[in-house]
Amino acid sequence: MQGLHASPMRHTGAFATGAENPRWRGGRHTTRKGYVRLKTRVGLGKYEHRFVMERLLARPIGLMFTGDGEIPAGMHVHHCDGDRRHNCEANLMLLQECIHNAISRSYRAYLMAHYDEYVEMIARENEPAWVREQTA
Numbered sequence: 001m002q003g004l005h006a007s008p009m010r011h012t013g014a015f016a017t018g019a020e021n022p023r024w025r026g027g028r029h030t031t032r033k034g035y036v037r038l039k040t041r042v043g044l045g046k047y048e049h050r051f052v053m054e055r056l057l058a059r060p061i062g063l064m065f066t067g068d069g070e071i072p073a074g075m076h077v078h079h080c081d082g083d084r085r086h087n088c089e090a091n092l093m094l095l096q097e098c099i100h101n102a103i104s105r106s107y108r109a110y111l112m113a114h115y116d117e118y119v120e121m122i123a124r125e126n127e128p129a130w131v132r133e134q135t136a
Contacts, residue, residue: 034084048087053077056089076100082107 016022027039028048036048050071058069071077071094078093078100079086095103111118 030085036085036087049077049079049084049092052087052089053092053094056092057094078103 037045078095
C-alpha cells in the first residue's frame with residue numbers, strides 16, 4: 001500500500017504548481033519597491049536585473065570578470081535610466097556599492113529639489129494620446 005505522499009498522481013487545478021496552475025502569471029511580478037522578481041523554483045525567486053547581469057557576466061566580456069556568472073561581493077546592479085522595471089542589458093551597469101549609493105543619493109536629492117517639475121514630466125509621459133491631440 002502506498003503512502004499519501006507516494007502517490008504518482010499529479011496535482012491539477014488550484015493545487016498545481018507553475019504553469020499548470022490556473023492562476024499562473026508567467027512567474028514574474030513587481031515588488032512593492034518596483035523591482036521585477038522572477039520565480040525560479042518553488043519558494044525561490046531572483047530579481048530580474050540581477051539575473052540579466054549574471055547572464056551578461058557569464059559571457060567572456062573582458063579581463064576583470066572571466067565568465068563565472070556571479071555578481072562579485074560589494075558590487076551593485078544600477079539601472080541607468082532609474083526605472084527599476086527596465087532590465088535590458090543596455091540599461092544595467094555594474095558599480096561598486098559606494099559609487100552606486102552616491103548616485104542614488106544625488107538622484108534623490110535632485111528629485112526632492114525639482115519635485116514639481118518631475119511630477120509634471122511624469123504626468124506628460126503618462127498622458128493618453130487623445131489628450132495630447134486635443135491640446136496640440
